Amino acid sequence: MMDVSRRVFIKQGALALASVGLGPACGPYFLRNTVFAAEPDRSSRATGGRKVLICIFQRGAVDGMSMVVPHGDPYYYQHRNVNGIAIPRTGQDGVLDLDGTFGLHPALAPLKPIYQAGHLAPIHACGSPNATRSHFDAQDYMEAGAPGDKSVADGWLTRTLLHCPEDAAKMNSVFRGVAMTSQLPRSLQGEADALAIPDLRTFGINAANAAPVLPRKKNRSMAMGDMQGGHDTSAAGGFEALYDDAVGDVLHGAGKETFEALKMIQSINAKRYMPASGAEYPRTRYGDSLQQIAQLIKADVGLEVAFAEAGGWDTHVNQGSTQGQLARRLQEFGQGLAALYTDLGDRMADVTILTMSEFGRTARQNGNGGTDHGHATCFLALGGNINGGKVLGQWPGLAPEQLYENRDLAVTTDFRDVFGEVAQKHLGVRDLAAVFPHYQSSPDKFRGVLKA
């Protein structure tokens, strides 16, 4: 059943092999040594028309007004103190102005050239129509793509994958949906069988357990065999053979995919990756995850939706201004996005990067030099097909009467307007109603994130 519904990427492997002059009969074992090694020039090619969406979730509710600062709104400096958390309008440490009204946080400097190239569009005052200020519920609603409805069991990216049109250029593979996380995020849960890969470098049999093992008891007359030497690498082969034997078992299918995926990943040789064009990813878990998404895209394994996350945005206390806690997080965040953009180069023509967060933070700073849970925040969209170089969305204003419940930036763009536009215009999903229950989708609601 599973085998039929997912055209395992053997098919694709065969195609790839054919493209370098080898017959499909060679089988996936050959991939390791041939396909990628034989085609060094692949790094300069686009994704072959396959559109890729990379979602980055800022868990903890990022202060959108510190990412993209509304320095032109007079109330901004009333709600936030320059000696506190506000970003100054001018000066060396001031905002990086975008259009006279909005400016990037100075820690996001690496994103400025991308904006100027027209490949970055912030979508401001974006968020959920649901009023919850619970991280738990808001993330759940956003990832399910169904604000207020807890009965939706699968994620919006899963439904997006299930409703992507099928065509020859878009072959199913075990790598269609990949999250660079240890558990599958809510966004990718459900029937699309997405993979959760916390780290490509350790995604393998026994990779983490290579340390030599000593028996706990020193009774050598027992059948300890060569256990002292630890497990040899042949364990993977043993497992593969066992799952190969299990014909007719649902585990047989899962095993097959697992070992195919493993071989594919081994062939990518994640440990020796060199980003292109001198791109420098932050040396953090977040940076690694973005770099590995780039690797998967370049390896052409059939990736369509990738998911990564960045944490540390729940800045109730000592948020900081141009320097400080939030600035450090933004520095890493922006550097990662810029590195991914640089590393993917021409491929960005087919790639959209979308950042999101469950809600924003209060317009006013609180008594602890921080901000509390608010309502709207700011999303970022990057890519060759992004209608960039301008700030999208509708600015609701920061005057007290314009604030949501007299405290938060109001939501003027439903996050589904953005998700929906990307799903439809970038990935080709036609039936948005199937992806977003209870949501009346219409092109009028799109914010013009992608070029027509």
Place this chain on the structure above:
Amino acid sequence: MFKLRSPFHPAPLLGVLAVPGLLYTATSSRAAETTVSTKTARIGSATRPSTTKPTTLSGDQKILHTLNRLGFGPRPGDVETVRQMGLGRWIDQQLSPESIDDSKVEGKVSRLTTLNMPANQLMLAYTADTAAFIKNLVKEGKIPNGNDPINNMPATAGQVTKVDTMQLDLKPEQRRLLDMVENSGLPRGLSIQAVGELEVSKITRAVESNRQLQEVLVDFWSNHFNLDVKKGPVRTLKVVDEREVIRPHVLGTFRQLLGASAKSPAMLFYLDNARSTKEFTTPLPRRNLRAINQGFDKNKAARKSRGGINENYARELMELHTLGVDGGYTQKDVQEVARCFTGWSIDRQTGHFHFYPFLHDDGVKTVLGHTIPAGGGIQDGEMVLDLLAAHPSTAHFIGHKLCVRFVSDTPPAALVDRVAKTFLDTGGDLKQVVRAIAYSPEFFSTAAYRAKIKSPFEFAVSAVRALGGQVEVPDPTLQFGRVRLLVDGGASVGQGGGAKGLLRRFEKGRGRNSLAEEVATMGQPLFSYQAPTGYTENSQSWVSAGALIARLNFALALTGGEVSDANISLSNLMEGIPTDNHEAVLDRLSEQLLGGGLSPATRDTLMQQMAPGTPANAAKIAALILGSPEFQRR
């Protein structure tokens, strides 16, 4: 010889119980198998087409099956023990866990300090670790950092360096709270440690308890009434929930269990009922607000200053806890049930359930066609629970879910109907309900045999048990033990990266995972499922490529001694087997880990994994068997 014991046999079940095959014992097995065979064959062919399996389970298969379903799989020697005492007697004993001595494992977990801590202290531990101003003081170095146990370890438990709060610039309310934290003597970081202790106790009991069925049922009901330690004070209140709501009631009546859950402070918070109130015509006075706000979320209280119902609990109560989504309730019922539960909240001082009459909507309500008269106060909620617990939809929903856990992902409708009938006939007596399943012919059918894929938790626990292993329970009064518990807790709470670094220092750079971390890596972080549905009972959903890798690696880590708190001795398991006799090594391991029954193909494959003329690598063969498709099933 097994005898029927009358108190446990409701009349409607006698027909089932009379089938002698279900009461398999060493002396009566032959007669039993012939009697059951016709029935199982029919069921088998209905659910699994074109099977060539024998139509009946052998005596040992029944034992193995029962140990895998009513328990977490056999330990070495278990099959023989059950064979000796008789399967029926073993099942009956498991249904009366109080008759089984479990002092050894209870002794082991008793060193975990938060498990028996009163609710008010657990609340305080959560507040101490999460209050923004306290975190701030830690960040500024004015008070010690609880997440750094090496530098902030009390000399002995309960002896914490006191902070002089008068030296700090604090508001009176903050000073009062910090004084309370300081005077309690609770070390900071305790809320994460509490989650770690909860995980370790769950794993230890599952591996080592003699009351196996009880632990399986605790796992089932704890998941049915799911709570997520990532959400606010649920982090520490889940300790109270597991101890006082779930564990005492798994073999009582469903109404008792449901009532306990409805008043569980963790549940009241998790599903927001703690903040659900009647609607006021004028904004509430500040002092009254405090009762709703519980000190957890000031913003929300401000927003709800005129109060109003929160439908979250009412909806999940019917959808997930009792009737099921198609159980015949309407949106209007959800609102009415929510009104009935207004004022059911938490006393923030004691950490206990508290009913606030002035927050309760005392008007007339109509729930599922029944009128709840005005002025009922707390009785409104009790009446709703009575209605729901006795509802035929609930009997069917719960019966079906239990059959999915114990029998198969697609249990025969006839079985579910009988179990639902038992539920209704016995007033929701969960002991009788489980008994009806455990003694059903469907339970012992070939269609059910090894039909379920183990959850990551079941997989890990059954692997340790199969190897005859023990769990090393960390000592929270020692630095090493405390760091380990912080790491375990962190795996579920989603914090504690610093503790992992400290642990590496202790382990001299070895980054070994614990059982709790391994279970999390395999996709089932304990007490940490975000949605109120809990982990699915449909075992097929555990099958995925990414998850399989984690299982194979766990198998290798476990047999290679790389799981930090699993005490495994392969040498005991291999006692008397010469390493150069590959056949003997394989026989012993397959017998111990799978109860024999290797297919010829699997056997050949495993034989090929041992190079001729070299000593067998028992650890590797054991890992291959534990990682094999066969061992993923129960």
